[in-house]
Amino acid sequence: MGKVIVVTSGKGGVGKTTSTAALGAALAQRNEKVVVVDFDVGLRNLDLVMGAERRVVYDMVNVIQGDAKLPQALIRDKRLETLFLLPASQTRDKDHLTAEGVERIINELKKYFDWIICDSPAGIERGATLAMRHADMAVVVTNPEVSSVRDSDRIIGLLDAKTLKAERGERMEKHLLLTRYDANRAERGDMLKVDDVLEILSIPLIGIIPESMDVLKASNVGAPVTLADARSAPAMAYFDAARRLAGETLPITIPGDKRGFLGKIFGRKAA
Amino acid sequence: MSIFSLFRKKTSAPLARERLQVLLAHERASAGSDLVAVLREEILAVIAKHVQVDADRVQVTMDRDEHVSVLEIEVEIPLPSAMKAA
């Protein structure tokens, strides 16, 4: 049975869709069967980030309403055999995403895939709670910035209350993914430190993704950053995070911390 | 550290951290507000049976840790001498 992961944040624009695509492609490169599911009805973007926007025929609402079978709606990635996308509906209303429909789809996906990664919409409304409902594990995407941390705290509360796992009295496994981390700002003391965010949110860290142009470039060409440029700093951070998701223990490095003597002298100018 | 950092303004991150800690402690308490309010009333009633306490001096908060939630109860009980003086 596949594992269901929700990528969530509360706050918008922190990197959920970027992270869903990057983690999905990283896991698929380990030869595991992965489907990334877009829950952002009306504002779908995962198709674009994955470079599959022109191949969308059917979406999740079509499957829920019986207009298409699940395999017809799944889009196989052109580069990775084991990576699939289930798009959200762009035209329909969110109300068409019913709780029963979502449950049916997730249960079916669990039979065929090792990982089902759900890209949550921003906010704490129905779309977000539906995306987290069936999760076995949550990746809480947070930027080192006050409003993002506050919203993540809200989302952690919901994960512990509104999910099937929580309702059954089981513990929801939650992981913090700190994204858009800027080493220079951290050094100047004008960005919340990793330790500060960890202490405040009290959930284990699964990775720190640096702020990087490589993320933008990857989305321009329509490829997850772990496919577009596997050697770039954000891609390597996502690869490590994916390995931790899969259960490996690796030491976490804070981006920019490894700079040596010359790096410290010239780092500022280079950035 | 360069000589210029001596003239630089204080960094802002520590203030962010402090504000968040205060705010979230409050928001977490009010998120489960029903439960916390009920507990507060009942705890107060039990204590009042045995010692004289001021209702404003009883604080019940719910905080979250990695594995558990922590219910914190703080009751201020005045010393007998202070009560006489009052």
Ligand SMILES: Nc1ncnc2c1ncn2[C@@H]1O[C@H](COP(=O)(O)OP(=O)(O)OP(=O)(O)O)[C@@H](O)[C@H]1O
């Ligand atoms: N590590 C990063 N470095 C630089 N830019 C980034 C990084 N991560 C995300 N971004 C950029 O931030 C923007 C928002 O990212 P993304 O769409 O992944 O966020 P989101 O949380 O899914 O947003 P929404 O809440 O609207 O769904 C995008 O333009 C993306 O390219």
Ligand SMILES: [Mg+2]
């Ligand atoms: Mg998104």
